[in-house]
Amino acid sequence: MADVTITTPDDARECYRHKGLRQALYDDGEVVMGDVVLNLHGDEHRKRRRLENRLFRRDTFFMYEREYFPKVINETLDPYLSQGRSELVSLGHQLMMNLAAVTAGVDRPLGTPEESFHLYDYLTSFIDGATLAHYTGDKEAKKIEIQENLEAFDREFIDPGVASRQALLKSFELGDLDEEALPKDILMVLLRNQDKIPLSRESIRREIAFFLLAGAHTSATAFTRVIHYIFKWLELHPEDSERVGTDRIFLQRATHEAIRLQPSSPISARWVLEDTSLKSGLILSEGDRVLIDLEKVNRNKDLFGEDAESFNPDRELSEGVSPWGLSFGQGMHACIGQDLAAGLVFAPGETEQDHLFGLVPISVEAMFFNGCRPDPESPPEMDESTTRPYFGRYPVVFS
């Protein structure tokens, strides 16, 4: 039994798609991640994923991006614009969480900033739960605290959400409500299909908490990093300062490039369930753990050129090379929210009106449109509570 590190794109793709390899990243994080879609395997995973795929359609993403998200961005940004300053790590999480809540089915009946901050405290706890393997404090005590938070979150947010959805479902079954009027979220999907895929309340609670964090944490981490990379780019390319306020495709490419260089989850891990050999000749034995080093894979010079290590939103790529590398995974567990988060690659002949930009690029655009720049009096700090390279604080000012 050994750890086998994968550093080439071909091996990584093959591992992501291999049915004899099983998720290994959340063994310490079962308090939140126990039986969520990302942690299921084989038939159980296929059934859950098929159910949830119904919600993740491009027309729904367009609806979010055109109609819903601009409103959320304005509401979330406005208080900070009035103050003239903000802090990217918490702002990014608030922003992305408010959208992820809609997708997950976590209602915010009051819609107040206080309610958002309160939900954000729960989110922070769930993130700690999922990333417990990297926690540097007392893990057992942390686990108990997270379980208590999950139960409190259920009482406050899931319980009323279940009651209101069940009432709507009843009206729908009686013919008093159109299907279109049912909420389009994961909680609804799970409740509506309880006869086909029955889930305990604990499982539903974990799945909803997971969708909240999967949608919010990854996109929020990307949000801060893209803005950081653009600040650094502008120091070297001051001639592009106009572009960041006006060129949406540039901002989307910057997002893809930042996600390639610093994947939200830098390592994917899988347990090897049966002896197998990869096309490259690499042998994997039952019980081994495969570690896909996404930072290495995504900096492959054959795919991304001699300057693969550096940030370059104007990078030219050969056909078929995805600009974010393998940062959204591949195969059965490939990210369900990829198009929602990062949009589609802008194709020749397409117009900006028809284009899906993704939530991270349009949020970044709102920041630069408002003249966001680093706070000259308060430099960014790293998060010391984890071994992963997250920013802890990133103060910015608006001009």
Ligand code: HEM
């Ligand atoms: C920049 C943003 C994002 C990044 C970098 C990202 C990355 C990933 C990666 C790498 C995986 C696969 C993990 C593995 O195979 O071990 C994944 C899976 C997943 N992501 Fe994302 N993600 C992002 C945004 C989102 C959003 C916005 C949502 C939901 C609205 C989401 C929901 C999920 C779910 C549910 C899975 C599990 C899929 C399955 O197991 O079948 N993600 N994501």
